[in-house]
Amino acid sequence: MTWVKNLANNYGIVLxxxxxxxxxxxxxHLGHTDQELRRNQEVIGHxxxxxxxxxxxxxxxxxxxxxGYPSGESDADTLYNLLVEQFWQNNPMxxxxxxxxxxxxxxxxDVHPPPTPPQKPxxxxxxxx
Numbered sequence: 001m002t003w004v005k006n007l008a009n010n011y012g013i014v015l016x017x018x019x020x021x022x023x024x025x026x027x028x029h030l031g032h033t034d035q036e037l038r039r040n041q042e043v044i045g046h047x048x049x050x051x052x053x054x055x056x057x058x059x060x061x062x063x064x065x066x067x068g069y070p071s072g073e074s075d076a077d078t079l080y081n082l083l084v085e086q087f088w089q090n091n092p093m094x095x096x097x098x099x100x101x102x103x104x105x106x107x108x109x110d111v112h113p114p115p116t117p118p119q120k121p122x123x124x125x126x127x128x129x
Contacts, residue, residue: 001017001018001053001059001060001061001062001063002017002051002053003053004017004063005017005063007082007086008065008082011078011079011081011082012078013065013075013078013079013082015063015064015065015066016063016064016066017053017061017062017063017064018048018049018060018061018062019048019060019061019062020061020062020064021048023037023048026061026062029062030058030059030060030061030062032058040052040055040060046060065079
């Protein structure tokens with residue numbers, strides 16, 4: 001995950017890696033047992049936020065990309081280009097329409113934001129101008 005974070009940084013993408021301060025959910029999501037976590041920490045020395053991404057060929061965390069209100073279509077395109085250029089190798093799927101990024105056969109994420117709702121008029125009180 002650390003190398004993914006560094007690679008994304010080269011594309012100008014800021015993302016988070018690890019367990020996001022929620023080790024219990026991370027453990028459940030990744031299917032690690034209590035004994036494995038104890039061994040990873042006590043024997044291997046793995047702690048949250050270190051550079052150890054894989055132990056016994058299993059991930060120690062996740063990668064998260066967030067889009068917020070200032071994010072634009074170019075941000076989604078940059079992420080799309082990173083994924084295509086660095087991770088989609090020998091992809092058996094046919095190319096898909098640009099507005100979507102296929103995560104797997106069961107889930108499609110629309111990368112275009114929904115239309116902006118009409119702005120409500122600003123209500124002022126107490127004679128503020």
